[in-house]
Amino acid sequence: MDREAFDRSLVRRLVDHIENGTTDLSDEVMEVPAEVYSSPDHLRRELAALFHARPLVLCLSGAVPGPGSYTTVDAAGTPVLVTRDADGRVHALANACRHRGVRVADGCGTARRFTCPFHAWVYDTTGRLVGVPTAPAFEGMCRDDKGLVPLPVAEGYGLVVGRLRPGPPIDVDELLGPDLAEELALLDFASWQPYGETHAHPVGANWKVTLDTYRENYHFDYLHRDTLKSYAYGGVLTFDALGPHLRNCSALRSIDELRARPEDEWRDVDRYFSYQYSLFPNTCLTFDSRHIELWQIFPDGVDRSVVLHTAYARPGLPDDEQAKLVEMAPWICETVVDGEDFWVAARTEPGIRTGLVDTIVFGRNEPACQHLHRGFLAALEAAGTTAGSGSAGC
């Protein structure tokens, strides 16, 4: 399939839904035990099965655009340094000095060497220990064993994917599956680069509550009635499962311009909707024709989460479009997401924690939430441990 045909097929589905007052539905209502959001033991199992054993998206390729570039990611309590070495190969390294464990790098940028701020041990971009001041004091220590701890990492389709604990090598094709890999290849975003810095948003809610806010848009007409509602259609969503991952698409209000014309007059259809991918388990990737928003959702205790948000722009955007993206960023980030989505996520506390609410309900119009929660339970089951399972409504 080519990109134009792909975009058109999705726009057609969105237009049909708007005309008919419909949205993609799952077969049944699903209830999830509230305990999966409140149990410290469940979180321990999730950390092992979902966050430590599985590869996670660490960043997009554009965050480390050339040799010598680096970025840092704090992922579920694990500090990671992502580098691109002189040969262009990406590395994921534990961001912890091998002397006494201090973080060696912050933020992002370019560097040939990373010098620990405590006693100035020096590492190169592959993590090799290349300098130890007061070397005689460490006589007998094998320097070759004291590089930054390497973590499994792989790059493909514009994604840098790594594991937070040592383990087998990562195969990006296998991780994505052929359909999602083909789609991401079509979207072709490996050269898109961040504008602005990564923001860490603290949220007073379990990580899955936070994640759930991304996976349906029927709340647009209520929670976002003064913000997003006038910009995008609420309650109209396509849903396609792609293995454990998924794709949603939302229509911008401007899609009404297409609805007013016969399909053979539609042009530049990618301007009228957005793709929202969920890359299992914790990554949201929202695309429109100009930019990508990467949202990485991590647990921070059972009732808190941290969302890392980085926006990437398509290269070669006209100045006025780039300026508009920069101008809109605080509105998206602070007004809509912090002020509304994360505000409402935090209001689940203490309702869920107390146990007074025994289940969380996902309607037929929330198929993406259902799909992800089934995936979480399946992954925990595969790891040999579960705490309750989703069930159909009565």
Ligand code: FES
């Ligand atoms: S802790 Fe890094 S040099 Fe001492």
Ligand SMILES: [Fe+2]
């Ligand atoms: Fe929202």
